Amino acid sequence: MKKVLFVASEVVPFIKTGGLADVVGSLPKYINKDKFDVRVMLPKYMAIPEEYKEKMKFRTSFYIDLAWRKQYVGVMETVYDGVTFYFIDNEYYFAGPTPYGNIYEDIEKFAFFCKASLSSLPSLDFRPDIIHCHDWQTGLLPIYIKDVFMQNPFYHGIKTIMTIHNLKFQGIWDMKKVKDITGLSSYYFAPDKLEAYGDANYLKGGLVYADKITTVSETYAEEIKTPFYGENLDGLINARSNSLVGILNGLDYEEYDPATDKLIIKNYNKANFRREKSKNKVALQAELGLKKDEKVFMIGIVSRLTSQKGFDLIDYMIEQICQEDTQLVVLGTGEEKYEHLFRHYEWKYSDRVSANIYYSNERSHRIYAACDAFLMPSLFEPCGLSQLMSLRYGTVPIVRETGGLKDTVIPYNEYEGTGTGFSFCNYNAHEMMNTINYAKNVYYHHKREWNRLVDRGMSCDFSWNSSAKKYEELYNSL
Structure with a gap:
């Protein structure tokens, strides 16, 4: 031995x-x-x-x-x-x-x-x-x-x-x-x-x-x-x-499992997420004081707020990200300028932006379960675990193609009906924004395709x- x-x-x-x-x-x-x-x-x-x-x-x-x-x-x-x-x-x-x-x-x-x-x-x-x-x-x-x-x-x-x-x-x-x-x-x-x-x-x-x-x-x-x-x-x-x-x-698949996770409001799995997943969204909206609407496109971010994680791209585009048809939920601490950025936008758009400038394991699980998409535009990312958690919880990752993000998120291809998320290549704010808009378009106008994306993501095996x-x-x- x-x-x-x-x-x-x-x-x-x-x-x-x-x-x-x-x-x-x-x-x-x-x-x-x-x-x-x-x-x-x-x-x-x-x-x-x-x-x-x-x-x-x-x-x-x-x-x-x-x-x-x-x-x-x-x-x-x-x-x-x-x-x-x-x-x-x-x-x-x-x-x-x-x-x-x-x-x-x-x-x-x-x-x-x-x-x-x-x-x-x-x-x-x-x-x-x-x-x-x-x-x-x-x-x-x-x-x-x-x-x-x-x-x-x-x-x-x-x-x-x-x-x-x-x-x-x-x-x-x-x-x-x-x-x-x-x-x-x-x-x-x-x-x-x-x-x-x-x-x-x-x-x-x-x-x-x-x-x-x-x-x-x-x-x-x-x-x-x-x-x-x-x-x-x-x-x-x-x-x-x-x-x-x-x-x-x-990823530790015992700890991160939407079917058995005790920290989320409503458990769900690959078979019933179409009915059950959105109940977590409505519960989170109530908890955070956002407008209650299970149909609105909700983007989650759980991260250290540092430039490595691509926050200067978000900073550049935040006004466009926080459109009326989108809710943004952020959890994490880090560089002051990014903490203030999200606090400011929560103050400006209190019904659709929630800035949680601290770290809570329970809240992170609830965000993974509630959101439709998860944003991770990293400058570099050796492996990244957040995108693996997102896939596990049926929350579609929007990532930059670098490091582990490139290895784990297959970009959506509408012609072949393949992919598990959305990705962009260059470290460029407009490229990120186009990708977010593309994801939002699929979510609102091609719901069956979106659900298939979720399905494929939840079928991935990134366990240990x-x-x-x-x-x-x-x-x-x-």
Whole structure:
């Protein structure tokens, strides 16, 4: 049986700020338990809810050297949904209300986390064949394992995989400081290793030293080889392209299922959505104080409000989007200018725009269930989970053809009667607007075609099952 250890900075249900947590929390459940023993390691943040902390058992504690300092490491363990989770405990690093803080603090925090994770393995009676690292927070791990840990035969032959969830975040900080924090020798701070443009770059180090690199969709794996999407690492990614695989994220189909979802007003499925789905719309309209009308075209947006997600296109076209025959429901927080934009339009058109500038899991489920279309005009999107949720809930996605959006949404073709959503190619506000208008036209004037679109979307299978098989193949290939 192959043993695999996931190491990540956030994992559902314990702590979450983004899609990374969903992936690391869901994927281990779907990997074949007869052939793989998959366990997960993450920091024991103070911010983890008490209900989970109460169930943790103490496993071991010891001290490690982090450069010139001695630091305490505690290891706690819990089993959740049949998966074993280990928590690295150190109050100095993992206190505070959120998993991340100032980057200079995070740089030291995750250097500690990488070293502590590796150091704890011999005392856990678990020697992984493969350590699967996620994003820059674990970028030092593949370096450490080939450096200080090589003297210990326990670590010989352990392979590493580095998964890029979003190349924009790389863990970059001053080289001298990083050298001091990590205790790594000058040998590692060369341009072909950790150094990038004069600074130290954690993600780059991980990409250089990992045995395999994966990212979260096939298109994104191609895109990041180009300067536009490559975030200054396209040269390295091209150099390592023979070790790079794109594997699409899945969606947890147990949590996101309109037939059984307890958070929505009216459950429905592929067979009865024509009758039942709109009841969620009317309920949401009542809840948000919008004009009650089950026939009006309702567009949903659930997102971080950042420029990566294409909000400057929406900003440019918002007056046209908020036409009288359309309702717009937004949920999320982010850059102030976009928060104010939606608040302003809610004030201006209170009967047809609802701006929910906060995050609520319950409300997000209700928006997926209630809306007719879901807008996602991203500048780049490594994988994206919102469009997968939309398809699952029979809400037709309107997306830009980039990254995972291109891989998961098939554009509607009225001549062949195919497709599961609407898409546009260029990062252009008018192109987006034309696509929204085209979708609206189909919704109002070709209702049977629209329902077939919904039907095909709800028939898609983007559960973890197929993605898990690809990861299994990858683990076996090492």
